[in-house]
Amino acid sequence: MTSRSPFGLRKCPKPAVKGLTRIWLCVCVAALGLVVSSTAHAQFSGPAPKPSASLNMPLTPTTDPAILYPGPRDLHLDVGDLVQVHIFGTTDYTPTVRVSLDGSVQIPLGGVIQVAHMTLHQAADAIAERLESAGMYRDPQITLQLIESPNQIITVTGEAHGVINTTGGQKHLYEVLAGAGGLPPTASHTVTIERPGLDEPIIIDLGSDPAHSAQADVPVFPHDTIVVSRVGVVYLLGAFRTQGAIPLQQNSPLTLMQATSIAGGDLFEGKYDDLRIVRTVGLERKVVRVDVAKVVKGKDPDPVLQPDDIVFLPSSTIKAALKNGGLGTLLGVISLLIFTTQSIGR
Numbered sequence: 001m002t003s004r005s006p007f008g009l010r011k012c013p014k015p016a017v018k019g020l021t022r023i024w025l026c027v028c029v030a031a032l033g034l035v036v037s038s039t040a041h042a043q044f045s046g047p048a049p050k051p052s053a054s055l056n057m058p059l060t061p062t063t064d065p066a067i068l069y070p071g072p073r074d075l076h077l078d079v080g081d082l083v084q085v086h087i088f089g090t091t092d093y094t095p096t097v098r099v100s101l102d103g104s105v106q107i108p109l110g111g112v113i114q115v116a117h118m119t120l121h122q123a124a125d126a127i128a129e130r131l132e133s134a135g136m137y138r139d140p141q142i143t144l145q146l147i148e149s150p151n152q153i154i155t156v157t158g159e160a161h162g163v164i165n166t167t168g169g170q171k172h173l174y175e176v177l178a179g180a181g182g183l184p185p186t187a188s189h190t191v192t193i194e195r196p197g198l199d200e201p202i203i204i205d206l207g208s209d210p211a212h213s214a215q216a217d218v219p220v221f222p223h224d225t226i227v228v229s230r231v232g233v234v235y236l237l238g239a240f241r242t243q244g245a246i247p248l249q250q251n252s253p254l255t256l257m258q259a260t261s262i263a264g265g266d267l268f269e270g271k272y273d274d275l276r277i278v279r280t281v282g283l284e285r286k287v288v289r290v291d292v293a294k295v296v297k298g299k300d301p302d303p304v305l306q307p308d309d310i311v312f313l314p315s316s317t318i319k320a321a322l323k324n325g326g327l328g329t330l331l332g333v334i335s336l337l338i339f340t341t342q343s344i345g346r
Contacts, residue, residue: 059190061205067198068218072170074119075146075222079103082148083120085127088141096147109136120144154220156180158228159187166222173204174217176226187228193218194225201227232307236263239270239313248307255302256290259311266292269315277303278310 062068077083081099085107097105103116110130115123128142146152149167154176156162162180164171173191177183183206193202206216220226233245234254241264248254256277260266272292279286292313294300305311 059192059203061190062202067202070219073221074121075149075152075167077115077118077120077123077146078149078151079116080150081146081152083123084145084147086143086145087137088143107131110134120146152222154222155225156228157225159184159230160228171220172217173220173226174213176220177228180226183228186230188231190229192227192229193220194227195221196223230307234259234305234307234309234311236260237310237312239267239315241265241267248305253304255304256292256311257295257302259305266313267315270313271316272313274314276312276314277305278312279306280308 077099079099079101082096083099083105084094084096087093093108095108097107099105099115102114104112104114107113107127107130110127111134113123113126113130115126118126124142124144127144128137128140131137131140131142146167149165152166154164154166154171156164156176156179160177160180160183162176164176164179173193177191183189189206189208191204191206193204195202202218204216204218207213231248233247235245236243236259240260243263246254246259246262256275266272270292275290275292277288277290279288288303290303291300295302
């Protein structure tokens with residue numbers, strides 16, 4: 001039976017009070033367990049052995065020798081090229097002419113000759129044939145020397161900048177990069193060569209091992225564009241101890257767990273099963289959700305981050321409230337409720 005207190009309230013049976021006490025004790029134990037489990041989640045055991053295929057899209061270096069080492073190429077004349085004509089056995093005829101806008105040159109004693117897009121040998125044969133047909137020389141041996149050319153250039157862009165002239169002879173990748181001022185600390189060691197006539201760009205991994213550096217010193221040709229990309233950074237936002245940008249090191253992949261460690265670990269209030277990696281692929285932005293707990297346990301691979309990735313760890317509302325109030329406050333509230341309940345039940 002129940003009785004009434006002096007304030008008109010009904011007293012609960014003592015068994016009910018004990019049952020309620022047990023419930024609050026369970027809540028207290030659960031809260032402690034939540035703290036312990038959250039602490040365990042913050043302790044990373046290292047990356048998984050294999051990266052995530054859905055997150056990693058590395059550039060594959062070009063290995064086809066026919067593309068990397070195509071052999072010497074003849075120079076082709078174009079508008080603006082300045083050439084000097086030499087006839088073997090005589091020093092009296094050495095005119096210097098420039099290819100005009102219509103692709104022709106004005107040769108003394110020979111007239112106008114179209115030479116645009118011809119090699120030096122083809123243009124020399126055309127000039128010799130014109131001089132012989134005009135009756136000026138008998139079987140002349142013509143050689144052409146390219147003195148100046150606005151077309152025989154290699155462009156370096158990206159983290160390094162430069163326009164390298166190739167009229168002096170064959171150029172190689174290291175020579176061109178050195179002529180552009182070398183690679184700054186922010187430059188990637190994976191460079192891209194855009195070459196006219198090829199459907200796909202040439203990917204060269206410069207590497208960091210001097211024993212294999214000669215393999216990356218491939219020949220480059222006029223009209224090639226060498227793109228030196230930036231190493232880049234990844235951005236950590238949300239429930240991390242230190243938010244901000246983490247620079248990527250040369251030839252050293254950075255995984256999610258490593259980035260979290262550099263940031264000092266994650267915080268208690270983080271939602272470990274809802275971490276998000278925001279990645280921009282072309283003009284499309286993709287969001288990949290990662291369960292940190294599964295990564296730590298080795299059930300899911302440790303994603304390798306790419307430049308400009310945004311790693312966002314949202315906060316749990318309940319866990320944030322616990323953190324702001326403190327575990328002591330929570331236990332104090334539970335104790336007060338238990339005391340109040342017991343007092344009412346007396």
